[in-house]
Amino acid sequence: MYLEDKSVDQVFIDLVLNTSLATYFKYCEGIIFHFEIPYSTHINLYGDVEAHTFKFDLNIHTSKVLNIYFGEMQLSVDDGMVFAFSQISFNTHPLIHSYSN
Numbered sequence: 001m002y003l004e005d006k007s008v009d010q011v012f013i014d015l016v017l018n019t020s021l022a023t024y025f026k027y028c029e030g031i032i033f034h035f036e037i038p039y040s041t042h043i044n045l046y047g048d049v050e051a052h053t054f055k056f057d058l059n060i061h062t063s064k065v066l067n068i069y070f071g072e073m074q075l076s077v078d079d080g081m082v083f084a085f086s087q088i089s090f091n092t093h094p095l096i097h098s099y100s101n
Contacts, residue, residue, distance in 0.1 A: 033057070033058045036053055050070075050071070052070050052073075
C-alpha cells in the first residue's frame with residue numbers, strides 16, 4: 001500500500017509503531033493502546049517553550065486515532081502528526097543516542 005492510499009490515521013499509527021515513539025507505550029485496554037511522552041516540548045507562537053505530556057490513544061483494530069493531547073490541548077490528527085515527527089527529531093532520537101553513548 002502506497003502512502004497516498006493511507007488515511008492520516010493509518011500513517012500516524014504506522015509512524016508510532018515503527019519508530020522510537022513505540023517505546024512510550026503506557027498500557028492497553030483490549031485493542032485500545034495508550035501512549036504518553038512526558039516532558040514533550042513545543043515552541044508556541046510567542047517564542048516560549050512549553051513542556052507537557054504528549055498523549056495519544058490508538059485503536060489498533062480499526063486503525064483509528066481516538067485522541068491526541070499536548071497537555072490539556074486536544075490536537076487534530078494532522079497537528080498530532082506534525083507534533084509526533086517533532087518528538088522523534090527533538091525528543092526521542094537524542095535520548096536514544098544518549099543511551100548508546
